[in-house]
Amino acid sequence: MYNFEKNIKMTSLTEEDYIKAIYKLYRIKNKPVSTNAIAEVMEIKPSSVTDMIKKLSAKGFLEYEKYKGVSITEKGKKKALQIIRKHRLWEFFLVEKLNFKWDEIHVIAEQLEHIDSDELIDKLEGYLNYPKFDPHGDPIPDKHGNITHHKDFTVFDLEEGKQAVILGLKTDNADLLKFLDTHQIKLQDTLKVLAKNKFDNSVSIEINGKQINFTEKTAKNIYVKTIK
Amino acid sequence: MYNFEKNIKMTSLTEEDYIKAIYKLYRIKNKPVSTNAIAEVMEIKPSSVTDMIKKLSAKGFLEYEKYKGVSITEKGKKKALQIIRKHRLWEFFLVEKLNFKWDEIHVIAEQLEHIDSDELIDKLEGYLNYPKFDPHGDPIPDKHGNITHHKDFTVFDLEEGKQAVILGLKTDNADLLKFLDTHQIKLQDTLKVLAKNKFDNSVSIEINGKQINFTEKTAKNIYVKTIK
DNA sequence: ATTTATTTTTAGATTTGTCTAAATTTTATT
DNA sequence: AATAAAATTTAGACAAATCTAAAAATAAAT
Numbered sequence: 001m002y003n004f005e006k007n008i009k010m011t012s013l014t015e016e017d018y019i020k021a022i023y024k025l026y027r028i029k030n031k032p033v034s035t036n037a038i039a040e041v042m043e044i045k046p047s048s049v050t051d052m053i054k055k056l057s058a059k060g061f062l063e064y065e066k067y068k069g070v071s072i073t074e075k076g077k078k079k080a081l082q083i084i085r086k087h088r089l090w091e092f093f094l095v096e097k098l099n100f101k102w103d104e105i106h107v108i109a110e111q112l113e114h115i116d117s118d119e120l121i122d123k124l125e126g127y128l129n130y131p132k133f134d135p136h137g138d139p140i141p142d143k144h145g146n147i148t149h150h151k152d153f154t155v156f157d158l159e160e161g162k163q164a165v166i167l168g169l170k171t172d173n174a175d176l177l178k179f180l181d182t183h184q185i186k187l188q189d190t191l192k193v194l195a196k197n198k199f200d201n202s203v204s205i206e207i208n209g210k211q212i213n214f215t216e217k218t219a220k221n222i223y224v225k226t227i228k
Numbered sequence: 229m230y231n232f233e234k235n236i237k238m239t240s241l242t243e244e245d246y247i248k249a250i251y252k253l254y255r256i257k258n259k260p261v262s263t264n265a266i267a268e269v270m271e272i273k274p275s276s277v278t279d280m281i282k283k284l285s286a287k288g289f290l291e292y293e294k295y296k297g298v299s300i301t302e303k304g305k306k307k308a309l310q311i312i313r314k315h316r317l318w319e320f321f322l323v324e325k326l327n328f329k330w331d332e333i334h335v336i337a338e339q340l341e342h343i344d345s346d347e348l349i350d351k352l353e354g355y356l357n358y359p360k361f362d363p364h365g366d367p368i369p370d371k372h373g374n375i376t377h378h379k380d381f382t383v384f385d386l387e388e389g390k391q392a393v394i395l396g397l398k399t400d401n402a403d404l405l406k407f408l409d410t411h412q413i414k415l416q417d418t419l420k421v422l423a424k425n426k427f428d429n430s431v432s433i434e435i436n437g438k439q440i441n442f443t444e445k446t447a448k449n450i451y452v453k454t455i456k
Numbered sequence: 457a458t459t460t461a462t463t464t465t466t467a468g469a470t471t472t473g474t475c476t477a478a479a480t481t482t483t484a485t486t
Numbered sequence: 487a488a489t490a491a492a493a494t495t496t497a498g499a500c501a502a503a504t505c506t507a508a509a510a511a512t513a514a515a516t
Contacts, residue, residue, distance in 0.1 A: 014472080014474095035493075035494055035495085036492090044474075044475090045475065045476080047475075047494085047496080048474055048475070050495055051473075051474085055472095066481090066494080067480090067481060067482065068482095097355060098352060098355055108343070111343050115340060116339065117339075119328075120322075240502080240503090242503065242504095263463075264462090264464080272504075272505090273504080273506080274463075275465070275466080275504085275507095276505070278466085279502095280503080280504095283502095294464080294465075295464060295512065458515100459514100460513100460514080460516085461513080461514070462512080462514085463511080464512085465509080465510070466509070467506105467508080467509090468505100468507090469504100470503100470504080470505075470506105472502085472504105473501095473502095474500080475499080476497105477497090477498090478495105478497080478498105480495070481492105481493080481495085482491105482492085483490105483493085484490080484491070485488100486487105486488090486489080
């Protein structure tokens with residue numbers, strides 16, 4: 001339709017969700033992502049994905065070759081990082097200013113990330129004092145879309161006896177966050193790998209004076225950097 | 229479609245806009261509002277309005293009789309006041325915390341008012357210290373939808389020689405707000421009516437030691453209460 | 457009380473984003 | 487290399503929210 005006065009937004013809310021999802025998938029795989037993979041993370045049918053990736057390619061956010069999957073263009077990447085920036089700044093706001101717990105903020109930030117105003121987000125950033133990481137330890141892109149990602153190095157990659165500091169989480173999943181809460185595990189905590197268990201791939205660690213067993217899944221979702 | 233996990237919102241963004249607009253129209257006229265009136269304030273065609281008011285009546289937000297206009301139900305009123313509450317709390321946040329000017333906040337708050345989380349809005353309210361009025365002097369409904377409206381008494385209603393305090397504005401229109409800014413006129417300022425001019429219905433006032441002429445339109449958009 | 461003008465509604469079309477079911481292409485397996 | 491399985495696309499349908507144009511109802515004016 002005609003977009004004169006109001007709602008001059010050039011990407012719909014839904015388009016933004018696709019761009020963000022595809023950006024994230026592309027970033028971890030670093031090669032064209034499949035229609036099915038997108039459909040799965042977005043919980044919609046592959047046929048819907050096909051339609052939308054055609055549209056977003058036509059708009060220059062994606063590069064798409066039939067039956068070969070999609071990759072994200074520079075333009076798409078920039079758009080994705082804008083959305084991620086908004087998401088993470090709002091998450092920081094929710095925890096730091098409104099005292100939400102870290103497992104409650106994701107769903108709210110999913111809505112707030114679509115609010116369209118550069119001035120708003122820049123002022124919010126200043127108000128929050130230019131945070132570099134969100135409450136889950138994820139880096140916050142600057143206004144130009146610059147970001148330094150975590151090294152893909154998790155608790156699961158640590159050798160026995162090694163000590164490390166928790167830098168961030170690979171997922172915002174509320175259940176993981178609650179699990180960490182119940183064991184009083186926070187970002188920046190130091191841990192030591194007591195044993196890696198061959199049988200079930202779990203990892204026994206010591207943290208804050210206590211001993212816990214991480215399943216493989218949990219261990220692979222916690223970013224760390226080794227110390228000493 | 230089916231609204232299982234995500235997006236359990238029972239009113240669409242668009243429906244919320246209608247409910248708010250109809251609530252406001254109904255409140256000032258206090259009788260059924262016409263299809264055309266709704267179409268006009270929402271800048272859409274009357275035929276679209278007809279469709280939507282049928283839908284919202286079926287959902288119990290409006291009471292509608294064909295060709296006779298619509299009124300708002302208790303349920304609709306409650307929903308409208310929830311939205312208005314969100315709008316005005318966000319406006320307060322934008323001015324008080326992010327240092328926006330009062331003529332810049334309306335469009336952003338129009339987006340923020342649709343964010344769906346009671347917990348968010350209640351925490352925001354606490355964080356802002358339970359403000360009673362937004363930056364334009366409009367009262368903020370409490371979480372139960374209670375609100376005390378301004379008396380409908382404006383600068384235009386003042387007699388010559390009377391003194392009064394500015395309580396609020398009838399409209400959020402950015403041009404009016406900028407006009408007031410250029411003359412350094414704020415809420416709570418005291419003014420005195422020097423003359424009411426029969427010829428063009430303008431009102432000459434003295435405010436902050438300066439003398440200004442308000443047009444009828446401007447005078448009718450500024451709520452006041454007389455003093456002494 | 458007719459006629460005219462205005463308002464409101466209906467009918468049918470369009471856009472966006474989704475779906476199902478069938479067709480096609482690619483990948484994997486024998 | 488032929489066939490089976492899996493992934494992807496196409497085709498056609500649908501719901502939401504809008505539009506235009508025409509029909510119907512109400513209000514205003516002679």
